[in-house]
Structures are given as C-alpha cells and as structure tokens.
Amino acid sequence: MSKLIDAALGIHPKALALGARRLEVLAANMANADTPGYKARDIDFRSALREATAARLERTHDRHLAGRAAAAEELKYRVPNQPALDGNTVDAELEQTAFAEAAVRYQASLDFLAARIDGLRKALRGE
C-alpha cells in the first residue's frame, strides 16, 4: 500500500526534501555574508535530484559496499565573481535571488504534492 502511495506521489516528496536542504545551504551563505574566509556553497539541484531518484543498490548485509549514498546532497563551492579581500566569497545579491528562486520551487513542489494528495483522496472516496 505504501509503495502504491509512493508511486502516486512521484518525484515531488524528494524534490521537496532537496528544496528544503537547498534553502538551508543558501540561508547559511547569507548568514555568513560578513564572515571572513567563508566560502559560499550551493547544491546542483538537477543532478542531486537525479541521483536521489535513481535506482540504488540496497545493502542487505553489513559486508556490502556502502556506495555513494551521501553524494545526493553534495555541496559545491561557488565560483566567486568578485571575491573580497578577507577571503569571503558570498555575493549577497546572488544569494538573495537564488533564495527567492529556491523558495518558489519549494512552493511549486508543495502545490504539486497537494494536487496529488487531492487526487488520491478523490480516488479513495470514489466520487
């Protein structure tokens, strides 16, 4: 049953979790806009989502190889446009726009999920 619901919800729960993670990374960037030596980071959303949804070998025994399970949310350093003298590479305007974009994407995922849940509910009621 739960597999059926998972299939019905599709990619959106994973996109939502990844979107929340990305918001967190961008918030950390903005919080450290004035911290000397801080390097701005970001998640490559497309490849991270592809990895999160890709079929993965499951470990059913302790001696199985772990694989690259943690790679899904790999953080990458941003290439700075104009690095500051104190070693900080946060570009506040860039982070602001990225944060706004990530927030909109998160809301989109929420709306998709709500629609799927609504559909499931209708199907259960048999209306």
Place this chain on the structure above:
Amino acid sequence: MSLFRIFDIAGSALSAQSTRLNTVASNIANAEVASSSAEGVYRLRQPVFAALLRGERGAAQDPLPGVQVLGIVESQRPPRVEHLPGHPLADENGYVYFPAISTVEEMANMISAARSYQNNVEVASTVKQLMLRTLQLGQR
C-alpha cells in the same frame, strides 16, 4: 524537518549583526569624547565574526554554519591629538586627546550591518511562510 535549522542559522546572523550595530552605536556616541591622556582615550571597537560549526551532524556530513561573534577587538590606531590650552581636560602642555574614529566609516559600517540584518529577517520570514504552508499540506 530541516527547515527548522534555518531559524537557528538566520537567528545567529541576526544576533551577530546586532552586536555589530551596537559597537557602531558605541563608536559614534564616543567619537567626540575627549581625554587628558593618550591611554584614557576611547578606542574604536569592532566585532570579529566566525562561522559557527555545529558538531551534532557529525564530521561525515557537511555541517552548515551559523555565525558567532568571537570577540570584540579594540583598534590600536593612535588617538587624534589637538592643541586646545583652554580645554578643561587639556594636559600640562595644552594637548587634548580624541578617539581616532571616522564617523563616515562608522556610518558605512552601520548601513552594511543593517542591510545584512534585513536580509536575514527576510530569510526567516520566507522560511516561516514555507513551513506554515508545508504544515497545511493535505488538509482540505
């Protein structure tokens, strides 16, 4: 829900920036305070920020840092000396010592701190809206 951590991160930034605003206010308020000796003069204060790494997520996962104020340092810039023999605080040679504070520098510093503060308030309020919407998911 990992969105909760954003409140910690943005909150630490708000606290750090308000410390910075406090030091700026103190610097501007004391910019014209005279002293009769070079040692007794007010010195420019500035906070030192550092990334605050939390250990709870473990070393394997990349922790996302908030901000902490490591401390407040006093500037070692020599004081401004003026020859004002009539001043009540003048020393025996008629010199009065003033802090080496540039009000213009401090105003620029204040604007930068205020903008960073606003940015983080915006982050916290956006995340709050998103969380409330997430909580309403599936309620109909």
